[in-house]
Amino acid sequence: MAELLRMPEVAAGSTAAVLSGWPVPEGASFHAGDALMIVETDKAEVDVPATADGTLIKALVPTGTEVEVGSPIAVIGAPGEEVGDLDDLLSGLGIAGPTEAKPAVRREVPEAEPTTESTASSDTALPPANGRIFSSPLARRLAREAGIDIGTIQGTGPGGRVVRDDVNAAITNRPPQPAPTADDPTPAAPSLPPSVSRSTPPSVGAAFEVVPHSRIRRAIAGRLAESKQTAPHFYVKGQIRVGELLALRQQVNADGEVKISVNDLLIKAIAKAHAQVPEMNVIWTSDAVHRFHTVDVSVAIATEGGLVTPVLRAVESLSLSAISAQVRAFSEQARHGALRQSDLEGGSITISNLGMYGVEEFSAIINPPQAAILAVGTTTRTPVVAEDGNLEAADVMTLTLSADHRPVDGALAARWFAALRESIEKPVRLLV
Incomplete structure (x- = not known):
């Protein structure tokens, strides 16, 4: 019997959390204890295990969004359960449709990106579930900084998720870049990853990298600043x-x-x-x-x-x-x-x-x-x-x-x- 899966209260007293990823693709079955969703709180990114066997019929909330505790985020059913008319099912559960789920606030950490033929070769790219590569925020940042397409990395985390060690291994095993030839004595400046922003203010003149605050880093800064201000x-x-x-x-x-x-x-x-x-x-x-x-x-x-x-x-x-x-x-x-x-x-x-x-x-x-x-x-x-x-x-x-x-x-x-x-x-x- 299909039912709604709601955002759990993973942190005591919390009112919202970031849905960081779906290790289980839509239509796939899972077992009790498997990582069903990845949720980012103020303290850490945690895997939320399934409480029973089942099937992820439909994800209602995209990854990388902040969702209020108790809001519907997916439709799950019995193991192997299939749904004929998804719209009728959603209507029967009180959901108008996947696109009408309650809007969520985007978080600072960029979400996983779909692979395309221009960025991943057919012989090295992994077949993503619904066009997405599941990876941790840290792994995505390391891959961007190294100029490596995340879609070419074999994930060893839960559900094939790409984690930091996978990116480090890809960097180590990457073939060396060819040196400039004599015919090209002035090589072009190396391209920067999208996350790196170089700016040269007139009064500074030094290149720098802009690293957006993650949710966890903001939380650490807020908690420690509060501690010094309020605790003598x-x-x-x-x-x-x-x-x-x-x-x-x-x-x-x-x-x-x-x-x-x-x-x-x-x-x-x-x-x-x-x-x-x-x-x-x-x-x-x-x-x-x-x-x-x-x-x-x-x-x-x-x-x-x-x-x-x-x-x-x-x-x-x-x-x-x-x-x-x-x-x-x-x-x-x-x-x-x-x-x-x-x-x-x-x-x-x-x-x-x-x-x-x-x-x-x-x-x-x-x-x-x-x-x-x-x-x-x-x-x-x-x-x-x-x-x-x-x-x-x-x-x-x-x-x-x-x-x-x-x-x-x-x-x-x-x-x-x-x-x-x-x-x-x-x-x-x-x-x-």
Whole structure:
């Protein structure tokens, strides 16, 4: 029995979302759990799975449009179901026709483009569904910048979707361009991709590239600007000896199959500190402070499209191997744009680690509505004063806690930082 598929509320409290793609072409069947649609929210681009087996009879909304939650976006039916008169079916469902669906606002990210004979050769181009190539916004941008037709790239994502790795592989395997010949000593200037705009204002004279804001980048900018404007930040910083922590990591990795990172150990240490100082496990709302019963920690992961912060749930009850496996899974999903909206919601604190880039210390902006974020620097070999008063070399890491002064006082943050230091400098407690 045919029925309407409506835009789901993929983000709690959201009123609209961008329909980024249809991995399932019209007329094709799908199974429960398959990616039925790709929806872009303020935080990430996520695949929305089908809840049951069925057939995508008709898409009512084109890709690249913003749709209100609850608005009809497609007609779906039973597996293998065929429709004789589509207009009668739409009329019976209360839809006047596909072209009369509620207008949606175009988003900033360009949508997938149909292939033509002039842009894709018949022996290399993929046969698109209904003239469209399904690809992520990042993949389309990378292909345009490299001057590669997206229609010539074999997609390995869900439903044959072209993702970043596919474009990078096409760039790597692209044959080299022929060098100019002697008969043409003054070669023409290379053509620029459509997304690159070169302008030479009289007062500047330098070429530049215009990169339109994506929905995610706008959201990141808005949320962090709001955080600095509305949350009174204060900072607690300290240098912590991590020699025993590094030794424990080496021992655990030597005996175990799952390789534990320093970041995994720090996530566990945060959970220990929250358990000891539960007043830090909070968020601020306009009506009250919410104090949580489990420690949910967000992990900052950098992607080509922007920073995402998936949440590890109940970290206090997870083993180090479970933490490591979950972080690795989140990193892989973030790289392929497969994080779910539910993965990005919640948590009272975020960990942001720039140590792998050689950054010694930094101060991070709180991810609202959370109450704190811990900035992690690199480990350095530093002279320190030992208990006997002599100088000795030690492995030291600088940690900076940014806290929201509304739910967290300075003394509270200091107590929490002391608990964190104890867990890191005496790391055997992380295994208990």
